[in-house]
Amino acid sequence: MNPKEEKAAAPKFGFETRMIHAGAQPEPVTGARQTPIHQNTSYVFHDAEHAASLFNLQTFGFIYSRLTNPTVAVLEERIASLEDGRGSTCCASGHAAQLLAFFALMEPGDSFIASNRLYGGSITQFGKTFKKFDWRVKFVDVDDPQNVRDALSPDCKAIFVESLANPGGVVSDLEALSNIAKEAGIPLIVDNTMATPYLCRPIEWGADLVVHSTTKFLSGNGTSLGGCVVDSGNFDWAQNDKFPGLAAPEPAYHGLNFYETFGDMAFTTHAHAIGLRDLGSTMAPMNAFQTILGCETLALRMERHCENARKVAEFLEAHPAVAWVSCAALPSSPYHALAQKYLPKGAGAVFTFGVKGGYEAGTKVVENCEIFSHLANIGDARSLILHPASTTHRQLSEEQQQAAGAGPDVIRLSIGLETLEDLIADLDQAISNP
Known part of the structure; x- marks a missing residue:
């Protein structure tokens, strides 16, 4: 054989x-x-x-x-x-x-x-x-x-x-x-x-x-x-x-x-x-x-990651101070249909959004968060927040940053396994207190 x-x-x-x-x-x-x-x-x-x-x-x-x-x-x-x-x-x-x-x-x-x-x-x-x-x-x-x-x-x-x-x-x-x-x-x-x-x-x-x-x-x-x-x-x-x-x-x-x-x-x-x-x-x-x-816990964790991420994205999309949200779990995403095909169990836990006010407003949100940890990683049980243009994508030209979806106003979230209501409350206070 x-x-x-x-x-x-x-x-x-x-x-x-x-x-x-x-x-x-x-x-x-x-x-x-x-x-x-x-x-x-x-x-x-x-x-x-x-x-x-x-x-x-x-x-x-x-x-x-x-x-x-x-x-x-x-x-x-x-x-x-x-x-x-x-x-x-x-x-x-x-x-x-x-x-x-x-x-x-x-x-x-x-x-x-x-x-x-x-x-x-x-x-x-x-x-x-x-x-x-x-x-x-x-x-x-x-x-x-x-x-x-x-x-x-x-x-x-x-x-x-x-x-x-x-x-x-x-x-x-x-x-x-x-x-x-x-x-x-x-x-x-x-x-x-x-x-x-x-x-x-x-x-x-x-x-x-x-x-x-x-x-x-x-x-x-x-x-x-x-x-x-x-x-x-x-x-x-x-x-x-x-x-x-x-x-x-x-x-x-x-x-x-x-x-x-x-x-x-x-x-x-x-x-x-x-x-x-x-x-x-x-x-x-x-x-x-x-x-x-x-x-050993991958399936259980990914289910909660995806559920939390989708609901956080929905909250942000409806927030008056948020300019845009890029998350394939949302029907408004141009990648939603591809996500339904290739990721039917969920569109992942990492997505980006921008607040009105651009770069300065975005950095304030990152600094104001209390539950979200400001660090350069994704996939943790903890929820994480980052400003890619000044960190993970800093070495790129502005043109490359824009092409990669990491322009100056972009905030990246990696949604963890915490209580959903706590994550939403933390983001709400961070966005509402510029």
Whole structure:
């Protein structure tokens, strides 16, 4: 039985069952039910032959925790299961996940297409730091798929979007973008951080790779940095000559061809054996443990996040001092129909709004809040507030800020799990006391 047949034959448990059980078994020595924190650097080989087979990638197992770790491996299997992926690779942060994703695909001089509506740090990473690798990005407005088609070129290796964009709650048309990527013979990479696999599973809509900042909703408690790249296992890396890292002989492993050898596990194996080996962006076992705990309550938390966010957005939309609200949960949003298609369980917990009076009035609201914490994060159990133009999107030009939905008057909210009436009261007093 090949791996894909094996996967298909396995029973398909419900999402909530998998968010608690996927990847984990009772610890065999002590019987501990919760996954232990394997705070360990290296692992004993059975003998010389076993060691050689591990280093030759002939046997899967644990060598050194920069590459693989038992606690991290449980989280990897769990996230892959929740995303309906073939495998995944956890790493130190969401930015590390993006670097790992492109590291397997890109050669010097290559380009990729990215939405111009992304987290500001991603725009900076793609537009500035990636230049040092001679990787070039073309930012386009993906609301019109023709813009993506027009940006394609022979050296283009991927299309990158956020399923639910940070900060403005923009919803990407994943199915349309997947069709373009397939026609071009390149993967569609989707950042699913804001939506989480509970609200949206991009692989079902044709995404080839899914990235996460696990720091956010998957962890859910503001304690643990992390990232993850999930491979759908569906992309044919040998369909053209664009991806020699995955479908050509690898000198570091005596000419091994990852796709020929590992098939639908090629990307995940490469991400561990070469990506983590050489970039060293390893997830800490303690952070993996904290994120495993977060995953156990993901569905329950996202339901409350979404319910609170929708009602807060409705309150703000009706407030006389509020100029506008950008939230896909609202029927007034231009992305409401896409949210109904791709995020039927809820449009997420992060959205933006602007108060009348612009920049100065907006900063006053941020400073006046008492329950909302003023900090640069999302996905916490606590409600958070931020002025993106002066923080997360500060490095961008004003034109880029406007395109990303982070103009000077924009306030970003990440709605938490507190009592709804308390959140509304806090925002009301903050807006009403300029």
